[in-house]
Amino acid sequence: MRVGVLTGGSDCPGLNAVLRAVVRKGAQVYDDEFVGFRDGWRGVLRDETVPLDITAVRGTLPRGGTILGSTRTNPLLLDDGLDRVRGTLARHRLDALIVVGGTATLGVAARLADDHGVPLVGVPKTIDNDIPLTDRTVGFDTAVGVATATIDRLHTTAESHKRVLVVEVMGRSAGWIALHAGMAGGANCILIPERPFSVEKVCEWVESRFRATxxxxxxxxxxxxxxxxxITLRHDVTPPPGADPRARLxxxxEWLGREIERRTGKxxxxxVLGYVQRGGSPSPFDRWLxxxxxxxxxxxxxxxxxxxxxxxxxxxxxxxxxxxxxSTLKTVDPAQYEEASVFFG
Amino acid sequence: MRVGVLTGGSDCPGLNAVLRAVVRKGAQVYDDEFVGFRDGWRGVLRDETVPLDITAVRGTLPRGGTILGSTRTNPLLLDDGLDRVRGTLARHRLDALIVVGGTATLGVAARLADDHGVPLVGVPKTIDNDIPLTDRTVGFDTAVGVATATIDRLHTTAESHKRVLVVEVMGRSAGWIALHAGMAGGANCILIPERPFSVEKVCEWVESRFRATxxxxxxxxxxxxxxxxxITLRHDVTPPPGADPRARLxxxxEWLGREIERRTGKxxxxxVLGYVQRGGSPSPFDRWLxxxxxxxxxxxxxxxxxxxxxxxxxxxxxxxxxxxxxSTLKTVDPAQYEEASVFFG
Amino acid sequence: MRVGVLTGGSDCPGLNAVLRAVVRKGAQVYDDEFVGFRDGWRGVLRDETVPLDITAVRGTLPRGGTILGSTRTNPLLLDDGLDRVRGTLARHRLDALIVVGGTATLGVAARLADDHGVPLVGVPKTIDNDIPLTDRTVGFDTAVGVATATIDRLHTTAESHKRVLVVEVMGRSAGWIALHAGMAGGANCILIPERPFSVEKVCEWVESRFRATxxxxxxxxxxxxxxxxxITLRHDVTPPPGADPRARLxxxxEWLGREIERRTGKxxxxxVLGYVQRGGSPSPFDRWLxxxxxxxxxxxxxxxxxxxxxxxxxxxxxxxxxxxxxSTLKTVDPAQYEEASVFFG
Amino acid sequence: MRVGVLTGGSDCPGLNAVLRAVVRKGAQVYDDEFVGFRDGWRGVLRDETVPLDITAVRGTLPRGGTILGSTRTNPLLLDDGLDRVRGTLARHRLDALIVVGGTATLGVAARLADDHGVPLVGVPKTIDNDIPLTDRTVGFDTAVGVATATIDRLHTTAESHKRVLVVEVMGRSAGWIALHAGMAGGANCILIPERPFSVEKVCEWVESRFRATxxxxxxxxxxxxxxxxxITLRHDVTPPPGADPRARLxxxxEWLGREIERRTGKxxxxxVLGYVQRGGSPSPFDRWLxxxxxxxxxxxxxxxxxxxxxxxxxxxxxxxxxxxxxSTLKTVDPAQYEEASVFFG
Structure with missing residues (x-):
């Protein structure tokens, strides 16, 4: 068969492991040929391709990012998007498409498959781990690892000095990274989007922690x-079209750090970990997954x-x-959050 | 309640995470008191204890090993073992026992609970991941991480020189570490105990690999x-009583390395990774689990x-x-092994 | 002899290696006894001590921070500081003091020794590496390692997306961390305090880089x-007394990131790495040093x-x-900075 | 100028950093052109080349190994070796040669330069750190890092069980890796080639250590x-010509482990770390160096x-x-070894 492949959305560790496995098994077992599309759906729209064969995927298993590139382009927002997708598939005589992405990219794939008969299958990846029906998504374990290693290092400063240390991790709509890294790192307080927090309560934990240890x-x-x-956050205006919506928040x-200072006198x-969480060599778990x-x-x-x-x-x-x-996001289960709260304060 | 706790079998990363969580929740939520037994079942037999309270578990989350110590002692092999276990529990007025261990340690626990009414619950840990009914055991993810990091490093030597590199990993009766680390590290051949291997086939893979890259x-x-x-292995005699049965094999x-040299001329x-795989700071996954x-x-x-x-x-x-x-060991599913074999050679 | 020991200034990785070596050799070879002062000079002023013997230093080699604690207290700013230092030394019948610290802490030590005859020796530590006459200070190599690992991870995002990535590292008055981590991480531009930078030039590098790769x-x-x-920085007012002067800057x-966005449209x-750089397990180099x-x-x-x-x-x-x-700070040599500039842009 | 470049001897981390810097500065500042020789002196003898320009070195800084390949070939052992070297240099109209290697490779370079007027300069690399007149060689810091991380992990097993743990590290003629990793890892005994060891003394340390902790x-x-x-080691015969002389020892x-068992009953x-020490991503220090x-x-x-x-x-x-x-090897200074011995036992 002739199979097109694309990676969409934000990059994350483990994408190359997916591509390598698709190509190795496809080429060796099924005698498939592959066409890689550059930069997600945009490459399909513009018919921009990247060579994708056994040579191209060699040595990529331990590498972060994606050899195909990635963007957030959504073809269904364009009037002629569907036609252009179909045109590209026809031009390359593709029998199928493999779409690797997060909720947005896979949501497009779902509609193309179900409403428009495009022959495709999807693979879930996102450091946010917010896709339902799968225990984990590709990239999550690595992001948790980066955040946990950071918390580990901060413990020594916390032990030696008298400062409150705030670590801001990613998590667009779901607090999975914060929850797992906070549990694994031994954080004294974990704040997630699913549960609006009380600054007063946070300050109580801070002060009880100081008293205890x-x-x-x-x-x-x-x-x-x-x-x-x-709260009044810095970027509280509507972000420009096409910008990462995360920027808004x-x-x-830093706001919380200043509030804690103001209220507790500590x-x-x-x-701010930022993009470090989505880069670098994937963890063994993410490579295996x-x-x-x-x-x-x-x-x-x-x-x-x-x-x-x-x-x-x-x-x-x-x-x-x-x-x-x-159709929905997998957010943090309140029971799991409660479970973790025994370590707060 | 008054709760005794022990860790048995070989040590592995993540044991302290279990102990810390037991004690934090027990003390804070249930107002429990704990007695730690030193060195697994031996501590129960000899009534040797270790302080186990919130102070004792503080700061232990990122640490490997177990603050309680561990041995392979099996109380049911002694005539008076059961009585001594009961005696110790009574002496400390314990309402329950938490037993953290691998197949052997937990097998004893199962018999004590089911046949002798000892009030206990178990927690599965082993780097070998060979306990059924749980997706993973505590310690496995860390061991895979150590083995994968080793394979990653060996790739550069493999690229620069012309030598076959053999990595011996642990796995007493199940090849899970070899399978996962081999997949995550991009090994060209994975050999597991579940599937006796043909040296001839291994040498074919070795030679086809040299031709390809x-x-x-x-x-x-x-x-x-x-x-x-x-094969004639070095320690082919019955190991002394009490010795690690692994020693036998x-x-x-090294034997395989010499065979490959002899047959291929390369x-x-x-x-030999050895105990490195069961030591060191647990991975975020093992701390979370x-x-x-x-x-x-x-x-x-x-x-x-x-x-x-x-x-x-x-x-x-x-x-x-x-x-x-x-009652059984969870060995590597043949289908999963087949899955991985697309990368051999 | 009876020897007092203190660690002053900001904590950094490798302090425990110093303490352990002092105590092991002192106790075993010279039959010394030790008094640890809590929290730097403050512990001397207040006569607050910490047990410091072979048991206390056991297992501390791989641990960050300092088992003695640390503050920035300067006894010479107090009218009776000198008397209180002398009083504490006399009270504990100390024959000598070992002072581990950065420029400020060691500057106090220099005056106490030279002007007031206090029998002491110093050990240089600081992640900033800004102490002259020694090739490196304890803590620097670890901080460079943390910053380099971060840059390594960001490369994959840089490859997959079209965003400029700015990494802010520590370096109070000297740009050594930025220089070494920037060189080791393959940064495309390194900005240090010794050399005021032109935002225009930075934007040129940014744009030429985008064109090239x-x-x-x-x-x-x-x-x-x-x-x-x-520039107008956020904390541009005089920091409160006792606060980390670093806070000022x-x-x-983030300012630079916004300027780049404004000027280049990218x-x-x-x-912001922050305290992560001074925490965690010291590198092998820092433990050896x-x-x-x-x-x-x-x-x-x-x-x-x-x-x-x-x-x-x-x-x-x-x-x-x-x-x-x-008497002076070791800042980045202009020739070394020039050397690195071949990689800019 | 037209400049040839080769990397000889065993591969080690940091070689690509050297190549990248040579090419970036040569091409950008001096307008040089480069010819890379494949597999060390062998590539010169056979006139086998590898493209070496800015594109070829891009992204190689964090990668172990060498993009040029490496062997131990010595052109001066061949009757026509010198002529063939000269012939290749002439054929490519090379004005100079940069030779990156260890003692053997650089020894050839010294004779070619001094006795035969070949215009060349050398760069010292070897994980063994045994080249005099330079504080450190490229690759050493990384190898020490791998060995230290291993020792760190073994500590937890040492704490939890009652087994002696032996770690065999590389060091052909000099014990630098053992010394530095042993000091950084907190080993209880360090054995180096410069100082034949007494098994009896090692067993004394082992037993005193058991008593102490x-x-x-x-x-x-x-x-x-x-x-x-x-001792009778396994490979005690003369190794075949061309084989790694290290194989001999x-x-x-493992021999020592068995001796300790036999004598102490523990x-x-x-x-056996083996090639892991010379592979993988170079440390920040080695990239900087x-x-x-x-x-x-x-x-x-x-x-x-x-x-x-x-x-x-x-x-x-x-x-x-x-x-x-x-002309000589830099072996471990007896005074430095004595220094470390305070931690033995």
């Missing part, structure tokens, strides 16, 4: 928000199982409907 | 064996759910019967 | 400043070589005058 | 030897300073005579 570490998602009326970590320092997703995605193509997405369920790779996996 | 990397479990009649990596070099297991184990104690073990099933922590989890 | 990475010291008149990285993202400094410091005490500081010169540990080592 | 960690160079008459770590386990060496080597070429080698002396890059740097 040493300086506290507060982990906060960059989209967490205080209970109403308390930038600054909550010095506070904020570390990406590899297995890639192997199963090419199988799904050969089964003609259009409109499905690979999903980790236990240790099994399942197939779920793209439409089901993109 | 550069020197191959072979990952082998330390208990993998060639098809019959081909020590040397298969130089081969072996790295250990923490959740600890939180749920103390809940199970308060539910009086004796004879159960915490288990990861998807993202949920379930309870399974210790008897079911220890 | 992919998105640029800009490394900037948190005390680097643009050429006059261009906080924000230059999106920019800033990572700290250990050797500790061994030589206790030798200097037994030689009665008061007023000296251990210094790395080549592979040799030398002794230099504290007064000479604290 | 927990299980000991013994670090041993793979070429360290016991005092005469005690393979096995001392279980012992050996980890390799980069500076490369920048200065191309300067030396343009100064016509033939027969010299770049050398780190303090923080300065000096030039020394290749003949002086290769």
């Amino acid at each position: 040493y300086a506290p570490i507060v982990v906060i998602s960059d989209s967490a928000l205080p209970e109403s009326g308390e 930038s600054g909550v970590g 010095e506070a320092r904020t570390t 990406g590899t297995r997703f890639g192997l199963h995605a090419i199988d799904a193509v050969h089964d003609g199982d259009w409109g499905t997405m690979t999903a980790l369920q236990g240790n099994r790779i399942a197939r779920v409907r793209l439409a089901d996996a993109t | 550069y020197a191959p990397i072979v990952v082998i479990s330390d208990s993998a064996l060639p098809e019959s009649g081909e 020590s040397g298969v990596g 130089e081969a070099r072996t790295t 250990g923490t959740r297991f600890g939180l749920h184990a103390i809940d199970a104690v308060h539910d009086g759910d004796w004879g159960t073990m915490t288990a990861l099933q998807g993202n949920r922590i379930a309870r399974v019967r210790l008897a079911d989890a220890t | 992919y998105a640029p990475i800009v490394v900037i010291s948190d005390s680097a400043l643009p050429e006059s008149g261009e 906080s924000g230059v990285g 999106e920019a993202r800033t990572t 700290g250990t050797r400094f500790g061994l030589h410091a206790i030798d200097a005490v037994h030689d009665g070589d008061w007023g000296t500081m251990t210094a790395l010169q080549g592979n040799r540990i030398a002794r230099v005058r504290l007064a000479d080592a604290t | 927990y299980a000991p960690i013994v670090v041993i160079s793979d070429s360290a030897l016991p005092e005469s008459g005690e 393979s096995g001392v770590g 279980e012992a386990r050996t980890t 390799g980069t500076r060496f490369g920048l200065h080597a191309i300067d030396a070429v343009h100064d016509g300073d033939w027969g010299t080698m770049t050398a780190l002396q303090g923080n300065r890059i000096a030039r020394v005579r290749l003949a002086d740097a290769t």
Whole structure:
């Protein structure tokens, strides 16, 4: 078969593992040929391709990013988007498309498959881990690793000095990175977007922590928000079209640090991890997951199982409907957050 | 309640995360008191204890090993073992026991609970990941990380020179570490105990790899064996009583390296990872898993759910019967091994 | 002999290596006894001590921070500071003092030794590496490692997207961390306090980089400043007494990111590493250096070589005058900066 | 100018940093053109080349190995070696050669330059750090880092169990890796080739360590030897021509482990690090050192300073005579070894 492949949305570690597995199994087992599209859906719209064969994927397993490039382009926002997608597929005589992406990219894929009959399968990736029906998404474990290593390092400063340390991690709509890294790093307080926080309560934890041992570490998602009326963030205007919507909320970590200083009289320092979380060599887990997703995605193509997405369920790779996996976001379960709260303060 | 806690079997990363979570939730939420037993079941037999309270577990989350110590002692091998266990529990007026261990340690726990009514719950840990009914055991992810980092480093030597590189990893009866690290590290051949290997086939892969690109990397479990009649290992006698049974098979990596040299005429070099795989700071995944297991184990104690073990099933922590989890080993599924074989050669 | 020990200034990785070596050699070879002062000079002023013997230093080699604690207290700013220092030394019958610190802490030590006859020796530590007469200070190598690992991770985002990535690293008065991490990480532009920068020139580099390959990475010291008149930083008022003077300049990285966006029309993202750089397990180099400094410091005490500081010169540990080592700061040599500039743009 | 470049001897981390710096500065500042020779002197003898320009070195800074490949070929062992070297240089109209290597490769370079007038300069690299007149060689810091990380991990097993842990590290003729990693990792005994060891003394340390705290960690160079008459190593025959001479001594770590078991009755386990030490991403120090060496080597070429080698002396890059740097090996100074021995036992 002739198979097109694209990676869409923000880049994240483990994408190359997916591509390598798709190509190795496709070429060796099924005798497939591949066309890589540059920069996500944009490459399909513009018919810009990247060579994608066994040589191209060699040595890419430990590398972050994606050899195909990635953008947030959404073809369904254009009047002629669907036609251009179809045109490109026809021009390259493609029998199928493999779409690797987050909620937005896969949401487009779901509609193309279900409403317009485009023969495609999806693979879920995002450091945010907010896609339902799969235990984990590619990229999440690595992001948690970066954030946890940061918290580990901050503990020594917390022990030696008397400063509150705030760590702002990513998490557009779901607090999974904050929750997992906060638990793994031994944070004294974890703030997530699913649960508006009370600055007063945070300050109570800070002060009780000082009394009990040493300086506290507060982990906060960059989209967490205080209970109403308390905050004016730096970029509080509507972001320009095409900009990362995350930009809107930038600054909550520094804001919280200043609020803690103001209310408790303790010095506070904020570390903003930013893009470090989505870069660098993928963790072994993400390489294993990406590899297995890639192997199963090419199988799904050969089964003609259009409109499905690979999903980790236990240790099994399942197939779920793209439409089901993109109709909602998987946010942090309140019970899991409660579980973690025994370590607060 | 008064709760005794022990860690048995080989040490592994993430044990302290379990202990810390048990104690934090037990003390803070349930107002429990804890008695730590030194060195696994031996501490119970000898009534040797270690202080186990919030102060004792502070700062232990990122540390490998176990603050309680560990041995392979099996109380049921002693005539008076059961009585001594009961005696110690009575002496400390313990209402329950939390047993953290691998198959052997938990197997003892299952019998004590089911046959002798000892009120206990179990938590599965082992770098070997060979306990059924749980997706993963505490310690496995870290061991895979160490092995993968090693393979990553060896790739540069493989690229620059013409030598076959053999990496011997742990895996007493199951090849999970070899499989996951081999997949994550991009090994060219993975040999596991579940599947006796043909040295001839390995040499074919080695030679085809040399033709295709550069020197191959072979990952082998330390208990993998060639098809019959081909090997005489160094420690082929019965190990002394009490010794690590693993010792019996020590040397298969070096043996394979020499066989490859002899048959292909290529130089081969072996790295024996050994105990490095079970030491050091636990990965974020193992800290998260250990923490959740600890939180749920103390809940199970308060539910009086004796004879159960915490288990990861998807993202949920379930309870399974210790008897079911220890009646067999979870070995590598042939289908998963086949999946990985697309990368061989 | 009876020897007091203190660590002053900001904490940094490798301090415990110094303490451990001092105590091991002192106790085992010279039969010394030690008194640890809590929180730098403040512990001397207040006569607050911490146990410091072989048991106390056991297992501390790989740990960041300092088991003694640290503050920026300067006894010579108090009217009765000198008397209180002398009083504490007399009360504990101390024959000598070992002072581990940066320029400020060691400057106090120099005056106490030279002007007031206090029998002491110094050990240089600071992540800033700005102490003259020693090739490196304890803590610098680790901080460079943290910053370099961050830049490594950002490269994958830079490759996959079209954003300028700004990394703000520490460096109060000297740009050593920025220079070394920028060189080791392959930054496309390095901005240091010793050389006021032209935003226009930075934007030229950014644009030429985009033309040549992919998105640029800009490394900037948190005390680097643009050429006059261009900047209004967030904390531009005099910091409160006792506050970290670094606070004054906080924000230059984000400011630069916004300036680049404004002038080039490219999106920019800033990572502020902050305290992560001074925390965590010391690098092997810093453990080796700290250990050797500790061994030589206790030798200097037994030689009665008061007023000296251990210094790395080549592979040799030398002794230099504290007064000479604290009379000036070691800033980045213009020739070394020029050397690095071949990689800019 | 037209400049040939080769990397010889065993590969090690940081070689690509040298190549990248040579090419970036040569091409951008001096308008040089480069010819890369494949696999060290062999590529010169056979006239096999590799493209070496700014594109070829892009992105190689964090990568281990060498993009040129490497072998141990010595052209001066061939009757017509010198003529073939001259022929290749003439054929490519090369004005100079930059030779990156260890003692053997640079020794050839010294003779070619001094005895035969070949216009060349050298750059010292080897994980063994055994080249005189330079504080450190490229690759050493990374190898120490790998070995130290291993020792760190073994500490947790040493704490939890009762086993002696032996770590065999590389060090052909000099014990620098063992010394530095042993000091940085907190080993309880360090054995180096410069100082034949007494197994009896090692067992005394092992037993005193058990009495004092927990299980000991013994670090041993793979070429360290016991005092005469005690050992029969596995590969005790003369290695085949062309084989790594190191092979001759393979096995001392396992031998020592068994001796310790036999004499003390304690279980012992050996980890053989092997090639892991010379692979993987170079440390920030090695990238910085390799980069500076490369920048200065191309300067030396343009100064016509033939027969010299770049050398780190303090923080300065000096030039020394290749003949002086290769006439002897820099072994571990007895005083430095004594210094470390305070931590033994």
